[in-house]
Every structure is written in C-alpha cells, then in structure tokens.
Amino acid sequence: MFERPIFERMCLIGIGLIGSSLSLAVQRHGLVGEVVGCARSEATRQTALDLGLCSAVHADPAQAVGGCDLVMICSPVGTYAEIAERIGPHLREGSILSDVGSVKQAVIRDVGPFVPDHVHFVPGHPIAGTEKSGPEAGFAELFEDRWAILTPPPGTDADAVQRLAALWQGVGSMVDTMDARHHDRVLAMTSHLPHLIAYTIVSTAADLENHEQQEVAKFSAGGFRDFTRIAASDPVMWRDIFLNNREAVLDVLQRFNEDITALQRAIRWGEGEVLEDEFRRTRALRQGVIEAHQAGSFDPREPEKASKAEPDPGKPGPRES
Amino acid sequence: MFERPIFERMCLIGIGLIGSSLSLAVQRHGLVGEVVGCARSEATRQTALDLGLCSAVHADPAQAVGGCDLVMICSPVGTYAEIAERIGPHLREGSILSDVGSVKQAVIRDVGPFVPDHVHFVPGHPIAGTEKSGPEAGFAELFEDRWAILTPPPGTDADAVQRLAALWQGVGSMVDTMDARHHDRVLAMTSHLPHLIAYTIVSTAADLENHEQQEVAKFSAGGFRDFTRIAASDPVMWRDIFLNNREAVLDVLQRFNEDITALQRAIRWGEGEVLEDEFRRTRALRQGVIEAHQAGSFDPREPEKASKAEPDPGKPGPRES
Numbered sequence: 036m037f038e039r040p041i042f043e044r045m046c047l048i049g050i051g052l053i054g055s056s057l058s059l060a061v062q063r064h065g066l067v068g069e070v071v072g073c074a075r076s077e078a079t080r081q082t083a084l085d086l087g088l089c090s091a092v093h094a095d096p097a098q099a100v101g102g103c104d105l106v107m108i109c110s111p112v113g114t115y116a117e118i119a120e121r122i123g124p125h126l127r128e129g130s131i132l133s134d135v136g137s138v139k140q141a142v143i144r145d146v147g148p149f150v151p152d153h154v155h156f157v158p159g160h161p162i163a164g165t166e167k168s169g170p171e172a173g174f175a176e177l178f179e180d181r182w183a184i185l186t187p188p189p190g191t192d193a194d195a196v197q198r199l200a201a202l203w204q205g206v207g208s209m210v211d212t213m214d215a216r217h218h219d220r221v222l223a224m225t226s227h228l229p230h231l232i233a234y235t236i237v238s239t240a241a242d243l244e245n246h247e248q249q250e251v252a253k254f255s256a257g258g259f260r261d262f263t264r265i266a267a268s269d270p271v272m273w274r275d276i277f278l279n280n281r282e283a284v285l286d287v288l289q290r291f292n293e294d295i296t297a298l299q300r301a302i303r304w305g306e307g308e309v310l311e312d313e314f315r316r317t318r319a320l321r322q323g324v325i326e327a328h329q330a331g332s333f334d335p336r337e338p339e340k341a342s343k344a345e346p347d348p349g350k351p352g353p354r355e356s
Numbered sequence: 357m358f359e360r361p362i363f364e365r366m367c368l369i370g371i372g373l374i375g376s377s378l379s380l381a382v383q384r385h386g387l388v389g390e391v392v393g394c395a396r397s398e399a400t401r402q403t404a405l406d407l408g409l410c411s412a413v414h415a416d417p418a419q420a421v422g423g424c425d426l427v428m429i430c431s432p433v434g435t436y437a438e439i440a441e442r443i444g445p446h447l448r449e450g451s452i453l454s455d456v457g458s459v460k461q462a463v464i465r466d467v468g469p470f471v472p473d474h475v476h477f478v479p480g481h482p483i484a485g486t487e488k489s490g491p492e493a494g495f496a497e498l499f500e501d502r503w504a505i506l507t508p509p510p511g512t513d514a515d516a517v518q519r520l521a522a523l524w525q526g527v528g529s530m531v532d533t534m535d536a537r538h539h540d541r542v543l544a545m546t547s548h549l550p551h552l553i554a555y556t557i558v559s560t561a562a563d564l565e566n567h568e569q570q571e572v573a574k575f576s577a578g579g580f581r582d583f584t585r586i587a588a589s590d591p592v593m594w595r596d597i598f599l600n601n602r603e604a605v606l607d608v609l610q611r612f613n614e615d616i617t618a619l620q621r622a623i624r625w626g627e628g629e630v631l632e633d634e635f636r637r638t639r640a641l642r643q644g645v646i647e648a649h650q651a652g653s654f655d656p657r658e659p660e661k662a663s664k665a666e667p668d669p670g671k672p673g674p675r676e677s
Contacts, residue, residue: 113628137578162577163577211574221575222575224572224580225572225575225576225579225580226575226579228557228560229580229583230579231616231619232553234635234638235612235616235619237641238638239612239615240545240546240641241638242615247541247542248641249644251542251545253503253648254483254543254546254547255546255648257483257547257550258546258551259545259546260645261550261582262550263641263642264642265579265582266638266639266642267639267642270635274628275628277623277631278623278631281623285624287560288616288623291557291560294556295552295613298556299606302598302605302606303602303606305602307434307595310595310599311592311595314589314594314595317555317559317588318591319562320561320569320587321584321587323569324584326573327576
C-alpha cells in the first residue's frame, strides 16, 4: 500500500466528464494533495475553479504540468501528439505521465517519442462514462466498480505502474494490465464497434421520411432508445477513436457485416431455424456478461441496481471545449 | 369512460411476461372481473394458478375462451393462425379478440379469416417488456407510461376499440391507433432492426478467439453490455417477428447496410470530417427521443428515473413453453 496522498500534485490536461470526475474522486478519497488543470477554453477553466475541480488552471499545458508528480491527459486522442510535444520538456523528473484514452497503441505512438527518460509513461483507460459531456457532468462515483486498464510499454518501472494502479483502486476501480495491442482489439469489439453501429442506426432513422421519423422517437422504447443514448456520445472524441484504431475496428466490422448478411439472407428466404439457432447461441455470452458482473439489474423494481448498469461507453473525457 | 370492471372475463392465450403482467395489472386496477388463461405446458398452467394470475387455466384454447368478452393472444406470432382457427367457432358474440404481437399485418392476415362476424377483432401491441421471460417475470407496473398501439382494420366497431383502449389506459399506458402497415414499418426501425443488430454483434463477439471472448464479457461496460441485454430476448418470439415482417425489416436493414458501409469507407480512408459530421447529426434525433419522454435519465444519481428507462424492447409475452 502507498501512503496517502499517493501523489502530491496531479495535473489534468482536459477537464471534461472524466477529468472532472477524477478530480472529485481523488479529492474525496484524499489520494492527491493538489489538483491543477489545463483547458483550452476560458469557460471550462472558470467552471473548473468555480466547482473546485482545480486549485489552479492554465491554458498552456506546459505551464500546467510544472511540479506535478502525476500528469493525466483527459482530452480527445487526436490532441495527444501536440500536447505531448508541448509538455515533454517540462515534465518533472520521476513523475508519471498517463491518460484516459479509449485507444492505446496510437497513444504510445503519438506520446511516447516526447517522453523524457526520467519520466514514467503509463497509458491507461478507465472503462466508465455516461452520455453527458463537460466539466459540469462529473461526479465522484463514476469509477466505482468499473475497470481501469493500464497498458505500460515493456520495461516500464513496476513501482510507477503500482502507484498509478493504487490511484484507480482508490477511486473504486478494478485494475487490469495488458498489452496495448490486445487492449485495442478487445475494446474495438466491446466499445468501438457498438458505438459505430449505434451512430449508424440512429443516422439511418434520421433519414426516414419525416412523419415516420417522428414516430421513431415516439416509439423508441422498442429497443431503439438504447442506441440513441450511445449515439449521443461526444463526436470529436469518437472521430479520434475510429481514426486511431482503424485496423482493429475494420476487422471486427468486417466480421459483423458477414454475420448480419447471413441473417439478412435467412430472413429473405424464411429460414426460421437459422434465425432461431443464431438467437439462442447469443444467450450464452449474455450469461458470461452477467457472471462478469457487468450486466447490472434490469428489473424496474430494483432501481438501485438498474442505475448501476447505466453509465455507458468507455469514454475518456470529452474534448476541451 | 367505462364502468369498471370494463370486461367481465378476459382470456389470456399464452401466459408469459406480457400475459402475466397484464393479469396482475388488470386485477390491481379492477379492470376485469375474472382472468382465465391457456398455456401449452403443465408447468406454466400450474404457475399461473399458484401466482393467482388466472382463476382457471386450460391446455385447449377453444375451452379457455368460453364465455369471455375479451380474448388476448399473448403467444409468439407464429402460433396465431393455429390458435385463431381453433378458437374462432367458440368466441362469444359481441366479444373482443385482441393480441400483443410485435407485428400487425401478419396478425391480420393469419387471424382475420377465422374471426366470426359477431366478434370485434382489434389487434394491439404494447411497447413494453424486459429481457426476462415466463409467467414468473411479470409485474403489474410493466405497462405504466408505455405506449400501446391498436391497429383495428377499417370498419372495426368504434366502441370496441375505445373499450380496449380504456383497458390499456387503465393499466397506465398511452394509447395510439394506426394502420397495421404503418405500425410494421415504424417498429421495423425502432425495435426489429435494433434487435437484429444486437443479436448479430453478440454473435460476432461469440465467434472471437476464446481468450478475447472472455474479455469481451469482462469489459462489456464499454457499450457492448446494452446489446447483450437486448440479445437475451426470447429466440422463438423474435424468429417469428422477423419471418412475419420481412419486407419492412429488409428495407430498413438495406438502408442500415448502406450507411455503415459509408462509415466503414470513411474509417479506412481516414476521413475525419465525414465521421464527425455523421456523429453530430445523430444528436438531433436523440433530442427528439428525449422530448418524446422515451429516453429516461441515465444519471446514476437518479436511480429512480434511470430505472424507468430500463424495460426494453417491445416484447409480447414469450412462447407458451
């Protein structure tokens, strides 16, 4: 165990849903001595101070990271390279540089080259979020009972990894460590493809004739509603995820296309057995999800558990806006 | 308004999630004098009696409908034709024959020919359900704040339609009336396509290499989890829905395929603007869903509202098993 506070001063680069939630959580649990931040927009900087998310906020990341023993990048993945180049020279010796991005190989590719030898680079990804965005959306409980995945490159200092893991455990998360490539393949299936499909089906509905489109919203409780929630996620954040996990996403998408084409054919030709068999086998994986304690309760008479299942996609904080 | 009880004796043909919930709801609100039922399996018949869902249950639908002024078919759509042929001659003069099926043109096609002139045929579809199945899964609140759609064929007696509408309003539902073909098109988009896609993506994940498949369940909170819940719906019920709404489902599925192919191409060629624009426009429809009071709250700090959003796809009761 590490004594608290685990870190003297943490810098949040990007103060959105994840950044603000992390600040509230580490303050509640006394995990960090001081939280400073960096946001592009004046409005976000002011909100961060008004809500007590940070003791100080800067527009320039290079200034923000000064004297920090933990720097956490919480902005869209597409902004990482520019931020890394800017902060690299200013990172404190022995400090830890981490992030909350939904893709990890691209993060190592974009950030790695700018990390000084005397800094520990430990990429991370908390699988938690809601469909809401911005610093006002944060809440201290966001990471409780959620997984936080760390993907330290080979040779990363073990103590640094354990120290960062202790921070995530301190806010209530379960921590797992894996290879970045493996992370990207698993998340392409569990998060990226589901989001791409959700965005697509909502888009398909949006193109319906107007009178039908209104009824799609009216009668969305039939299953469509769940997709609209996921499709409300931050557009810039998701654009960057797809651009930066192309190979893995295209692979699972191709598999998905082959599978849905087979079902399409079965419907066209009235092959009931094919449909029924296909629908039956999916139940096993649902059982696996329940056993992995990821399903939550969907019994309306258990609102508490039901709500636990709510926070959706593994979303790092939304863009600094 | 109609005096209560609105119906003297209601017969449930099929006692699954919807049938059992409807029985509990009408009894709680005093809408029906007596509820009798029909189920194929001895186990279901016994459960219906043990839980007080019915005062009497039969294996033969022809016997069950005797003396009933409301007959509600709550079994998978594929069983309707056989049931209609069996009960037609035994339906009480002036009684109402309705159902809870997720498709309506096929129901009119399969049941209509067997309905005597002296019986009012008013097909219906409550857009309510959970991923659970069977008579033990029912609860009286299932239909509260949900839509119930009625699709009476041209020339249907107006008083019969109003009487049935009063029953659904009595259990807390909002009632809308529309043409069966229009219903099938709207539901193909809001319920049938979402289910087909959910079944497919879970199936795609189930085919992953084993070590990856286990992690898909473990890290399903990233968005995948929502799909597994929908994909846990009753296989036979859904087989029958797709076989009986083929034209509308294939149409929206083709539109979906074209849209996801466009996004696939944008990812392959790194067209960020295309992705961002597409992700932005979906937010408008999400807003429409929220305004239609179908979204519910996904803020974990509001478990009550969050739970309200839970009951999923428009599932009529599961098969009599």
